[in-house]
Amino acid sequence: MTPPAPLTWQEDGQTRSALWVADHGARPPSKVMVVDDTLNAGTAYRLACEGTGLLWRGDFQNARQLLQALKRRLDRPARKKPVKVKASDNAHPTPSVFNAHRQAQSQRARVLGQILIELQPDYSIALRRAPDVQAACQQAWGPADGQHRVVSLRSLQGVIGSFEWRKNGVEVPALGENLRIHPHYGVFSPVRGEYVQLVAKAPWPEALKAHSVAFDIGVGTGVLSALLVRRGAAQVVGSDLSERALACARDNLQRLGLQNQVQLLHTDLFPPGLAALVVCNPPWLPARATSLLEQAVYDEGSQMLKGFLSGLPAHLYEGGEGWLILSDLAEHLGLRSREELLSWIAQAGLQVLGRMDVKPVHGKASDETDPLHAARAAEVTSLWRLGAAANPPVN
Structure with missing residues (x-):
């Protein structure tokens, strides 16, 4: 504010x-x-x-x-x-x-x-x-x-x-039957649940068997931290620069009885230490935010995206994975190319282990009067499974 x-x-x-x-x-x-x-x-x-x-x-x-x-x-x-x-x-x-x-x-x-x-x-x-x-x-x-x-x-x-x-909450089926997330003012609500389903279905990294620690970068409402615990992570560390988001995540984790398995930190991007899995759902469009809620949608200059990719290798246990959740709407709008994204991944010393895609379902995708309809109709949300490259580039 x-x-x-x-x-x-x-x-x-x-x-x-x-x-x-x-x-x-x-x-x-x-x-x-x-x-x-x-x-x-x-x-x-x-x-x-x-x-x-x-x-x-x-x-x-x-x-x-x-x-x-x-x-x-x-x-x-x-x-x-x-x-x-x-x-x-x-x-x-x-x-x-x-x-x-x-x-x-x-x-x-x-x-x-x-x-x-x-x-x-x-x-x-x-x-x-x-x-x-x-x-x-x-x-x-x-x-x-x-x-x-x-x-x-x-x-x-x-x-x-x-x-x-906040009072009524948003039902998140991936967390379990009748379980809800309660977004606070200024914290983006997980109303587009396709990205949550991707995290629920992605293959669990083998490294979590030896090191059951996961990071949730940009914790927001805490929905992904809760899901990671539900899937079997013994300990999750969620980070965020927004005090509102941290308060919101804390509230939701307490409601779900998961507060002892998730540590919340006020920090930029990565917590200290290593993890077997690092999940990040950065803002999807490279533009300047002009409101609290827009901060969850717009990432000026793709700074959070680039920061996540460049810092990921230093925070992964051997065999660990980074899960990048990203829509390709920016590509369809000409704001960022697929080639740019792949080059940032390679420059960070990472390789793509796999990718899961889903078509988002929302009203604007079928609204032909929307000036951005063509891009929205073609949009795909992906979970990129990233790991350390066998031969990382020498800087």
Whole structure:
């Protein structure tokens, strides 16, 4: 999270201020206007496009309806002129299309983020028909500290949704019947379970019989650490740079009764020592993240991927394996080639022992109006089994 900064506005002839709370990358609006139920959607859309923050003083449910109206206006051109792209057209990489899509999504988020809600010092909302969001805000931002805050309604809805995800959990069949992972705010949920199934089915390395230690690099919710224990690893060490992720993993491992078999470390990439198996599911697209959740999707310059590959040989027992879980979506978008990936593997002194592939199943893969449909339709998620090369390159 970006450290809260003051947001100032004029109201009832007085200058007022509150802390601006936003995921990193979201700047506070330079101009704030106090509005209520009399504001129509057309005016709201114009002001939001100009970058004016609309601090809501009317009925809370009407603010929600206004946000939906803005979404319809933003999405209207796409509905009028849907562009269908055939998967066969994917022979031509489209990094420019990807960049244009991200820019459009960023602009959309900026406009929708202009409807603002003030939170009282105890995280309550002093608006008619406002929901009770105190517990959700506490889970996302910590205990209330007696200060007024302003947050975009869209971000607040994300906090509320995350609270429900955490409360209800996500069922992960690979862990066992009716077992769930409970993602925390800002930690990516394992809703795309195909990569978890790959880890559940990959052949168990022989080296684990002599050294039953595995590393989980970028532990996230802890789902892969839990699965490795379920599969027979006596000890797993999970690492992450995110304190949120470590807290989330700790919570999930305790829920599953596995906390004594998984050690969690706040460190970049590798824990100290050796392992018979090192698993890593890095962000799949080489681009800059602009939000907490995007950090699980975008890896600028493929730094985590390259760091994992280059450091892996030094952390493997003899005969050990590294499992790299990676989608090839970046290849279909022209952001990274298969040749580049294979060259990084070879330069690290590694060889490919095997690869397991699966086609992801998600709604966007069948949405022909999505500008990235061709790439998404062709996407394959793979588990690369890597081991030390017999004749590693001399640096």
